[in-house]
Amino acid sequence: MYEMSKLCYRVSEDDVTRARNQMKSSLLLHIDGTSPVAEDIGRQLLTYGRRIPFTELFARIDAVDAKTVKRVANRFIFDKDVAISAMEPIQSLPDYNWFRRMQDLLATLLDYFSLSLVLLVYKRSCIWRKKAFPS
The missing domain is CATH 3.30.830.10 (Metalloenzyme, LuxS/M16 peptidase-like)
Incomplete structure (x- = not known):
């Protein structure tokens, strides 16, 4: 993405x-x-x-x-719109809106700050999401 x-x-x-x-x-x-x-x-x-x-x-x-x-x-x-597919159990997969926000965030950062970002998607759990959006 x-x-x-x-x-x-x-x-x-x-x-x-x-x-x-x-x-x-x-x-x-x-x-x-x-x-x-x-x-x-x-x-x-x-x-x-x-x-x-x-x-x-x-x-x-x-x-x-x-x-x-x-x-x-x-x-x-x-x-x-992004298309998402998963081969593993999807309980830990972020929802569609999260992917859209990330796409918009990346676009904004690249546009205004010209930053290089690396988005790490973990196979079974998204540790960053749990820290950023605690339940």
Whole structure:
């Protein structure tokens, strides 16, 4: 949740450049035989209705910058409802409102103070919640 919220506020050009290079190298490494090439062509035909050349695909990837990432993150991530799933007994899981408050708190702190926070979620109990919100 924190990493997703962070995209709305702080994205460095270095991170975006690293992600662009990783995506381009991943695309090139994926095309290593006839089956992956056929799969790629089929996927592009279904998605775009045509085969996109690598030069155009790389130009689209290179067009993404930190401003674009922030804009898209603010549109799709900022102040959106969160989905919660649990595999363990849920008695110690904080309620939905707690997660929303934490999302808002992280957004506020990142926006105004540019602090780096680490949210530790414990597997069975949330010690911080018990200290902050005593029964």
